[in-house]
Amino acid sequence: MDNKVVLEVKNLVKQFGNFTAIDDISFEVKEGEILGFLGPNGAGKSTTTYCILGLIIPEGGQIKIFGKDVLKKRSEIMKEVNYASAEYNLPWNLSIWENLLVYARLYEVKDAKKRITELLEIFEMSHLKDKAIRDLSTGLRARAILCKALLNKPRLLLLDEPMASMDPDVVDKGIKLLKNIQKEEGITILYTSHNMWEIEEVANNVIFINHGKIIAQGTPLELTQKVLKHEGEEANLRDVFIHLSRGGA
Amino acid sequence: MYLFIYQEGEHDVILGRSPVSKYGVNSATTPESRFWTRSKNSLARMTEGSMNFNRISAIILRHYFLTLHQMERFFDVLIAPILVLIMWGFLSKYVQDIQSQTLAAFLLGGMILWVVFEKVSTDIGVHFMFDIWDRNIINVLASPITFAEYLAALISVSFIRILLSLASMGIMAAVFYNFQITVLGFGLALLWVNLFIFALSFGILNISLVLRYGHSIGPLTWILPFFVQPFAAVFYPLSILPPIFQKIAFVLPIAHVFEGMRFTFQTNQFDFTNFWWALGLNAVYLSASFAFFAYTLRSALRSGRLVKLI
Numbered sequence: 001m002d003n004k005v006v007l008e009v010k011n012l013v014k015q016f017g018n019f020t021a022i023d024d025i026s027f028e029v030k031e032g033e034i035l036g037f038l039g040p041n042g043a044g045k046s047t048t049t050y051c052i053l054g055l056i057i058p059e060g061g062q063i064k065i066f067g068k069d070v071l072k073k074r075s076e077i078m079k080e081v082n083y084a085s086a087e088y089n090l091p092w093n094l095s096i097w098e099n100l101l102v103y104a105r106l107y108e109v110k111d112a113k114k115r116i117t118e119l120l121e122i123f124e125m126s127h128l129k130d131k132a133i134r135d136l137s138t139g140l141r142a143r144a145i146l147c148k149a150l151l152n153k154p155r156l157l158l159l160d161e162p163m164a165s166m167d168p169d170v171v172d173k174g175i176k177l178l179k180n181i182q183k184e185e186g187i188t189i190l191y192t193s194h195n196m197w198e199i200e201e202v203a204n205n206v207i208f209i210n211h212g213k214i215i216a217q218g219t220p221l222e223l224t225q226k227v228l229k230h231e232g233e234e235a236n237l238r239d240v241f242i243h244l245s246r247g248g249a
Numbered sequence: 250m251y252l253f254i255y256q257e258g259e260h261d262v263i264l265g266r267s268p269v270s271k272y273g274v275n276s277a278t279t280p281e282s283r284f285w286t287r288s289k290n291s292l293a294r295m296t297e298g299s300m301n302f303n304r305i306s307a308i309i310l311r312h313y314f315l316t317l318h319q320m321e322r323f324f325d326v327l328i329a330p331i332l333v334l335i336m337w338g339f340l341s342k343y344v345q346d347i348q349s350q351t352l353a354a355f356l357l358g359g360m361i362l363w364v365v366f367e368k369v370s371t372d373i374g375v376h377f378m379f380d381i382w383d384r385n386i387i388n389v390l391a392s393p394i395t396f397a398e399y400l401a402a403l404i405s406v407s408f409i410r411i412l413l414s415l416a417s418m419g420i421m422a423a424v425f426y427n428f429q430i431t432v433l434g435f436g437l438a439l440l441w442v443n444l445f446i447f448a449l450s451f452g453i454l455n456i457s458l459v460l461r462y463g464h465s466i467g468p469l470t471w472i473l474p475f476f477v478q479p480f481a482a483v484f485y486p487l488s489i490l491p492p493i494f495q496k497i498a499f500v501l502p503i504a505h506v507f508e509g510m511r512f513t514f515q516t517n518q519f520d521f522t523n524f525w526w527a528l529g530l531n532a533v534y535l536s537a538s539f540a541f542f543a544y545t546l547r548s549a550l551r552s553g554r555l556v557k558l559i
Contacts, residue, residue, distance in 0.1 A: 014553075016552065016553055021553075046556075047553070050553070050556050053391045055387070055390060055391065055550065055555055055556050056550060056551075056553050056555070056556060057547075057550045057551045074393075074395075075301075075393045075394075075395050076393070077393075078391070078392060078393040079393045082391075083387075083388070083391040085387070087384070087387075087559075088384050088385065088386075088387045088388050088559070089383060089384040089385055089388075090383075090385060090388065091311065091315065091383045091385050092383060093315060093318040093319055094311070094314050094315065094318065098311075098314045101310065102307050102308075102310050102311040102314070103307070103388075103392070105303055105304070105306060105307035105310060106304050106307040106308075106389070106392040106393065106394055107392060107393065108301075108303050108304070108393070132318070148388070
């Protein structure tokens with residue numbers, strides 16, 4: 001079945017002075033797909049994500065979400081998009097409930113209280129709703145941020161290392177919860193991470209980017225077979241990552 | 250040499266180096282014309298044609314929650330202005346005993362109105378800084394909110410806070426020092442409007458400077474209003490300033506506001522000349538601050554500084 005294209009990045013170029021952060025990259029993400037976005041530090045992953053969010057203006061190329069140009073219709077598009085990164089917090093002094101209420105209003109969520117209650121149940125945080133963000137553990141904070149990211153039932157979710165610096169148990173729980181809700185609500189996800197296991201668990205397809213260029217793409221298994229040149233039946237993105245990061249073809 | 254940039258829809262397209270005119274630079278791409286063109290385009294981008302009051306109210310709601318949770322914010326709105334009022338109240342009482350009632354009114358009225366300017370001009374920048382310090386700014390800006398809506402929300406929060414401060418100071422001054430700021434009548438509202446607009450220009454300038462130079466410049470937010478104070482003639486008439494200071498004061502709307510306040514206390518009449526001067530100057534300052542904000546925002550979006558604020 002031919003799924004609709006949710007995100008279309010075409011010939012994207014971003015330069016910071018003489019440094020080319022993104023060098024003419026193009027890719028698509030189809031409805032319901034989870035695309036893993038991989039690359040070493042400084043490869044251009046976060047810059048691409050910020051361009052998609054309209055927080056960095058590129059020098060060239062075009063980004064379309066739901067067929068609309070991000071730079072022209074940003075506000076309209078972002079109602080159906082959401083974003084989460086472990087790098088950013090929710091205000092520490094507000095409770096989880098208050099934070100989610102504020103973001104529900106920002107995203108104009110209808111029946112906000114019902115949606116918040118539903119998400120807190122899914123993420124097993126109902127009993128913590130009145131706790132301030134500062135009083136939560138790192139893992140619980142990540143779950144609160146994921147609740148924020150799912151508030152508006154986004155059609156496209158941009159996750160930029162959402163589980164960074166979390167222990168494997170927290171990552172495992174987070175991934176399972178995310179996969180369940182993704183399946184249930186049919187969310188399209190662009191997932192950036194350095195944790196290869198995480199990507200193998202969630203992604204249908206993977207793009208590998210280095211020095212601002214796409215250097216490999218395919219399913220995790222295809223990439224493993226192509227890059228490592230063996231016929232194994234299990235994806236091994238960790239070795240693929242090391243191979244490609246060190247300049248291998 | 251300048252890169253020649255034209256707009257295709259909302260996109261800037263770099264064509265290459267500009268043709269050079271006989272003056273050495275293409276007149277269409279002088280720094281000044283680029284500043285205004287980019288400011289205008291950025292303003293259009295900031296608003297995307299309309300404002301959404303739901304999103305503005307979301308930011309106001311957040312500040313309401315924050316004020317409930319953080320006592321220092323409550324302190325800032327009500328307690329700090331009252332403490333300042335108490336000090337100036339005693340000073341005015343002393344002056345009233347040895348000098349005149351008018352001088353006491355000048356001091357107390359000057360102080361109450363100065364707080365309007367100082368608080369509004371710092372509040373806008375500080376609230377922006379709080380979003381940066383909370384590492385929350387990207388989450389907010391990644392939402393559908395436009396920059397114009399975000400700015401409108403910060404201005405609204407400052408507006409509500411200063412109304413509370415002004416009311417509490419007015420009541421305290423009336424109860425403890427028998428000083429009625431309301432004797433200024435409707436003129437008080439007009440003076441207040443001019444002060445608020447000038448303070449807004451300062452607040453927007455603060456945010457622009459943070460966008461341009463990063464959050465390390467944040468402390469300037471607290472200091473900037475005091476650069477103006479000597480020329481604002483808050484507690485003394487303009488005539489006592491040296492001629493060069495008087496010239497500087499003349500182009501500051503705030504100096505006209507305080508001259509107008511003293512005129513009203515002395516004559517019981519509203520000083521329309523100073524009011525119109527202040528309003529006219531405010532129109533210039535506010536337009537310039539919006540244009541500068543739009544320009545720095547666009548530059549921050551292009552250079553990636555916006556996402557590196559944290």
